[in-house]
Amino acid sequence: MVRHAIIKYGHFMVDPDDMQDVIRQQELNEEEIERIVKYRWMYLDWMHKRFADKVVKPPE
Amino acid sequence: MVELLSYKKFYDEPLKKDEPVSEEITKDCYTVFACRHKFCREVCPVYQELRNESYTSYGFHAALLSVSRGIESLGNMKETITYCLECGACELRCPNTLFGGDFYKRRTTTVDLVRKIRRDLIAENEKPNNWGEVEKKIDQYKKYYNSSPEEIRQWAKDLEIPTTGDTILFVDYFTAFQETVTVRTAAQILMKAGVKFGVIERPGLTLGELYETNFDEWLAHAKETIEALKSAGAKTVIVVNPHEYVYLTREYPKYMGSLPFNVIFITEYVAKLIENKKIKLTTEVDIKATYHDPCALNKFSGIWESPRKIIESIPGLEYTDEDPVSQWYNCCGNGIASFKELHPELSYRIGTSRLRKAADLGVQYLLLGCPHCKDQLSEVQTKSKINVEPIHLLEIVAKAMGLEV
Amino acid sequence: MTSILKYGTIDDKILEELRAIVGDENVFTEPHHRAIRASVPAPFPLHKWSEHTPDVVVLPGSTQEVSEVLKISNKYKIPVVPRGGATGLADGAMPLRKGIILDIKRMCEILEIDEVDRTVTVQPGINMQELNRVLEKLGLWFPDDPASYPVAVVGGRVGTGGWSLVGAFGGHVPDLVLSMEVVLPTGDIIRVGNGGGRKIRKSSVGYRLKDLFIGHQGTLGVVTEITLDVFPRPEVEFPAFFGYNSFEHAYENAFKMTTSGLRTLGAVVIFDEEKVEYLRRDDEAYIPQPKSIKSIIATVMYGTEAEVEGAKKRLFEIAEKDGAIYLGEELSEGDWASRHDRYALPLHGRRRSDWQVVPMTWHCEDAAINHSQLPYVRKRWHEIASRYIEQYDGVFDDWGMFMYSNPPFRPWGDYLTEIDIGINELALDEETWEAWVNMKREIAEVVIEVEGSISACHGGTREGDVEVCVRQELKDGQFELMKKIKKMLDPNNIMNPGKYMLDEAYQEG
Numbered sequence: 018m019v020r021h022a023i024i025k026y027g028h029f030m031v032d033p034d035d036m037q038d039v040i041r042q043q044e045l046n047e048e049e050i051e052r053i054v055k056y057r058w059m060y061l062d063w064m065h066k067r068f069a070d071k072v073v074k075p076p077e
Numbered sequence: 078m079v080e081l082l083s084y085k086k087f088y089d090e091p092l093k094k095d096e097p098v099s100e101e102i103t104k105d106c107y108t109v110f111a112c113r114h115k116f117c118r119e120v121c122p123v124y125q126e127l128r129n130e131s132y133t134s135y136g137f138h139a140a141l142l143s144v145s146r147g148i149e150s151l152g153n154m155k156e157t158i159t160y161c162l163e164c165g166a167c168e169l170r171c172p173n174t175l176f177g178g179d180f181y182k183r184r185t186t187t188v189d190l191v192r193k194i195r196r197d198l199i200a201e202n203e204k205p206n207n208w209g210e211v212e213k214k215i216d217q218y219k220k221y222y223n224s225s226p227e228e229i230r231q232w233a234k235d236l237e238i239p240t241t242g243d244t245i246l247f248v249d250y251f252t253a254f255q256e257t258v259t260v261r262t263a264a265q266i267l268m269k270a271g272v273k274f275g276v277i278e279r280p281g282l283t284l285g286e287l288y289e290t291n292f293d294e295w296l297a298h299a300k301e302t303i304e305a306l307k308s309a310g311a312k313t314v315i316v317v318n319p320h321e322y323v324y325l326t327r328e329y330p331k332y333m334g335s336l337p338f339n340v341i342f343i344t345e346y347v348a349k350l351i352e353n354k355k356i357k358l359t360t361e362v363d364i365k366a367t368y369h370d371p372c373a374l375n376k377f378s379g380i381w382e383s384p385r386k387i388i389e390s391i392p393g394l395e396y397t398d399e400d401p402v403s404q405w406y407n408c409c410g411n412g413i414a415s416f417k418e419l420h421p422e423l424s425y426r427i428g429t430s431r432l433r434k435a436a437d438l439g440v441q442y443l444l445l446g447c448p449h450c451k452d453q454l455s456e457v458q459t460k461s462k463i464n465v466e467p468i469h470l471l472e473i474v475a476k477a478m479g480l481e482v
Numbered sequence: 483m484t485s486i487l488k489y490g491t492i493d494d495k496i497l498e499e500l501r502a503i504v505g506d507e508n509v510f511t512e513p514h515h516r517a518i519r520a521s522v523p524a525p526f527p528l529h530k531w532s533e534h535t536p537d538v539v540v541l542p543g544s545t546q547e548v549s550e551v552l553k554i555s556n557k558y559k560i561p562v563v564p565r566g567g568a569t570g571l572a573d574g575a576m577p578l579r580k581g582i583i584l585d586i587k588r589m590c591e592i593l594e595i596d597e598v599d600r601t602v603t604v605q606p607g608i609n610m611q612e613l614n615r616v617l618e619k620l621g622l623w624f625p626d627d628p629a630s631y632p633v634a635v636v637g638g639r640v641g642t643g644g645w646s647l648v649g650a651f652g653g654h655v656p657d658l659v660l661s662m663e664v665v666l667p668t669g670d671i672i673r674v675g676n677g678g679g680r681k682i683r684k685s686s687v688g689y690r691l692k693d694l695f696i697g698h699q700g701t702l703g704v705v706t707e708i709t710l711d712v713f714p715r716p717e718v719e720f721p722a723f724f725g726y727n728s729f730e731h732a733y734e735n736a737f738k739m740t741t742s743g744l745r746t747l748g749a750v751v752i753f754d755e756e757k758v759e760y761l762r763r764d765d766e767a768y769i770p771q772p773k774s775i776k777s778i779i780a781t782v783m784y785g786t787e788a789e790v791e792g793a794k795k796r797l798f799e800i801a802e803k804d805g806a807i808y809l810g811e812e813l814s815e816g817d818w819a820s821r822h823d824r825y826a827l828p829l830h831g832r833r834r835s836d837w838q839v840v841p842m843t844w845h846c847e848d849a850a851i852n853h854s855q856l857p858y859v860r861k862r863w864h865e866i867a868s869r870y871i872e873q874y875d876g877v878f879d880d881w882g883m884f885m886y887s888n889p890p891f892r893p894w895g896d897y898l899t900e901i902d903i904g905i906n907e908l909a910l911d912e913e914t915w916e917a918w919v920n921m922k923r924e925i926a927e928v929v930i931e932v933e934g935s936i937s938a939c940h941g942g943t944r945e946g947d948v949e950v951c952v953r954q955e956l957k958d959g960q961f962e963l964m965k966k967i968k969k970m971l972d973p974n975n976i977m978n979p980g981k982y983m984l985d986e987a988y989q990e991g
């Protein structure tokens with residue numbers, strides 16, 4: 018049995034039904050969720066810069 | 078308005094010394110223990126000084142898990158749990174937040190947990206060393222709160238600011254009585270830009286120390302503050318102190334729901350005024366400077382762009398940036414609540430590390446966005462003589478506007 | 483067999499002596515400080531936590547202090563377990579006989595950067611991210627890049643003989659250590675290197691003793707200073723991820739990539755079908771991928787712009803000729819940058835019967851397997867995992883497999899082969915723990931069957947693995963020799979006792 022992600026606020030999210038029995042979701046509003054996503058991308062950009070001066074693009 | 082809500086209601090249930098840890102708290106701690114990547118550790122400014130992993134997010138969660146398993150008793154955590162600045166770096170860097178918090182709608186909330194444990198321990202009469210200093214501070218603030226309206230507005234006595242208005246500049250007791258330069262500067266900048274604003278007569282106490290010791294009293298004060306702002310007619314509340322900004326945008330909404338006015342941080346407001354040409358920066362400020370991201374803005378509120386925008390628009394200023402992600406690792410050493418009273422030496426060490434980092438960039442000035450950072454780093458600078466001067470970025474804005482503050 | 487050794491107990495007098503060496507503020511006896519340092523990220527028997535809790539935690543600040551602590555331990559016969567970043571996945575830093583945890587993270591200075599002879603000398607408690615943040619300002623790079631890059635420390639990297647994600651380009655820990663200062667179990671301080679050289683990369687003088695002190699899991703001493711090779715910081719990075727319609731399809735293409743002769747290729751990583759399914763559980767990069775993408779190869783190149791510009795075209799030709807689909811810049815760049823974080827969140831865990839989210843920790847198998855044997859090992863490992871999951875649903879979960887190019891400075895021939903298993907430690911008891919150990923044993927035995935090595939990077943010290951390692955993998959005289967060496971260097975068996983079953987060196991009967 019595999020359930021798939023739902024889309025909420027334009028992002029993929031767990032189906033809330035999957036977090037009922039063992040561990041539950043907390044209160045987290047849309048702005049806080051957006052903030053996490055934004056921070057993640059910032060962090061990933063930062064990580065690239067730690068390893069080389071630049072990331073090259075794929076061939077045409 | 079940007080309210081950022083992250084709330085685990087089950088933290089409200091107090092931990093008691095001789096009672097088992099609830100299943101929900103146990104699972105919560107386990108979710109951090111189970112990660113064990115320990116990225117939280119490396120980003121922690123306390124860990125960077127002491128290199129003791131007990132004093133990290135992983136350490137706190139694992140320690141409480143050991144309490145839940147009967148290996149440790151809660152009371153023994155009373156010193157350990159004081160070794161947290163509440164800067165928020167760990168809970169942000171935690172993969173449970175950064176890589177899964179949005180998907181699962183569940184994230185790591187170390188600062189809330191630390192506050193909770195501290196509060197619950199005090200309720201059980203388990204007080205850490207130096208606790209007297211914290212009590213003294215709370216008493217001091219209660220005195221501020223009970224002062225006359227004239228004393229509370231002493232910082233603005235020649236400025237003629239009304240006590241009502243659509244727009245209210247929120248002035249807490251720290252900035253009204255101690256680090257007064259920052260709010261004074263803010264007020265003068267706003268006046269020169271033609272903004273009509275008021276300052277309420279007597280806010281409640283917002284004090285972090287109270288929040289993590291006596292929740293009910295703190296909440297009563299919070300309600301009073303909201304009422305005062307409402308009855309002053311506030312539609313927009315401009316905040317100068319990042320700690321207060323966090324209380325207003327993250328903490329109050331947890332317990333009181335959405336606030337009936339818009340809360341905006343001063344740098345966001347000023348950056349707009351500059352953009353709209355309401356503020357004209359005409360005087361050259363020939364200095365070399367870098368900027369320190371206050372934890373409450375950078376790690377809690379997503380505010381790092383507006384201070385940089387402001388700095389970059391100052392004529393003559395030569396700016397060297399340290400990016401906001403690198404600054405997750407930084408803190409001035411003051412912390413959000415009782416850290417400095419409990420660990421003055423450690424606080425000083427963290428502060429000197431921060432100043433040294435700035436000095437390594439070859440700048441003369443470290444620009445700040447937070448009056449607590451300013452208070453702390455000025456003290457550290459005087460004592461350590463590290464050759465970098467901490468200054469609030471609003472003071473630089475005022476200079477560039479040609480204001481005498 | 484019975485042990486001929488008896489350990490002393492840590493009394494107030496010994497505590498006083500320890501405090502005199504490292505200072506009061508660096509000795510901890512309260513239970514939580516000790517409990518925190520009982521486990522590392524390998525699945526931990528939470529139901530037996532106290533058995534692994536050390537008696538005291540000591541944070542030394544210098545080589546001299548380490549030496550003094552070891553002298554005391556040797557005198558009173560107290561076990562000592564070095565603890566670095568505590569990210570080791572083979573239980574290396576988990577105490578088996580209690581005693582002292584020697585937490586070396588306070589020793590974190592960079593002692594020297596030599597820009598001419600291209601070395602850096604560090605204390606063992608610094609991590610690679612901290613080190614590179616300093617080196618990058620000088621255009622230098624220490625290329626050891628484990629997924630634990632921001633947290634594992636150099637001492638622990640040496641203690642485990644670690645493996646780097648970009649090892650095909652920059653080598654692995656054993657290739658990057660030029661010389662070291664080591665405190666032996668008796669407290670004596672020695673220096674080992676390539677011959678007697680401190681910053682020399684190749685020598686034929688003497689025995690290769692340096693290698694003895696890499697990967698010994700803290701059983702032979704404590705490394706207190708390390709001189710490392712440093713590289714020029716790469717001009718460019720080029721991550722590229724490709725999709726395939728089956729594991730077999732990816733497997734065949736991986737052979738062509740790894741044998742292409744491209745020197746800038748830093749890694750070739752195969753994600754098998756179970757791994758891709760697993761990533762689709764919650765990963766924003768993988769959820770939207772078309773269903774036809776069942777397996778993935780991740781590659782990365784490092785080097786000068788001139789080299790990588792040419793090499794990337796060749797790589798794309800190899801991929802496209804086999805019908806691989808390039809997965810785009812956003813996925814390739816984002817996923818490569820998240821290589822230290824993304825693959826193991828506790829909330830990845832699922833109970834199969836009803837798909838409830840169950841917080842689980844992560845176990846990562848890391849056998850070295852030849853290319854020819856990958857499909858067989860993959861089939862067997864998933865079969866084994868499924869059997870246990872069926873019996874203990876909600877306790878174990880199969881998180882799929884990665885196969886990473888394994889050799890240093892070249893990508894061909896063998897792979898670090900990883901099956902990731904989720905384990906709900908809160909649910910562990912005697913029965914489930916035994917099931918876990920049995921699962922591990924079965925997994926390890928498959929490795930022996932195909933003449934691989936049980937661990938490419940973590941070490942063979944985990945319960946379940948260790949017997950297979952010692953009795954089967956090292957059976958042709960190697961384990962016998964290890965015991966002799968151990969007893970010679972550590973007469974009282976104080977260094978991390980119990981690991982690698984080396985207690986047997988001290989038993990009679």
Ligand SMILES: Cc1cc2nc3c(=O)[nH]c(=O)nc-3n(C[C@H](O)[C@H](O)[C@H](O)COP(=O)(O)OP(=O)(O)OC[C@H]3O[C@@H](n4cnc5c(N)ncnc54)[C@H](O)[C@@H]3O)c2cc1C
Pocket residue numbers: 113114522523563564565566567568569570571573574575586606627628629630633634635636637638639640641642643644645646647698699700701703704705706822939940978
């Ligand atoms: C998320 C994650 C990803 C990982 N990815 C990788 C990877 O890609 N490649 C890889 O190789 N490993 C990986 N690992 C495993 C782990 O990071 C490595 O084994 C690492 O080398 C351990 O270093 P540490 O500092 O954490 O050591 P610890 O776990 O503290 O110790 C490891 C061993 O070394 C001994 N030791 C520690 N310090 C010393 C010292 N100064 N002298 C002598 N012995 C010492 C300890 O006693 C122990 O036996 C990963 C782990 C995690 C959690």
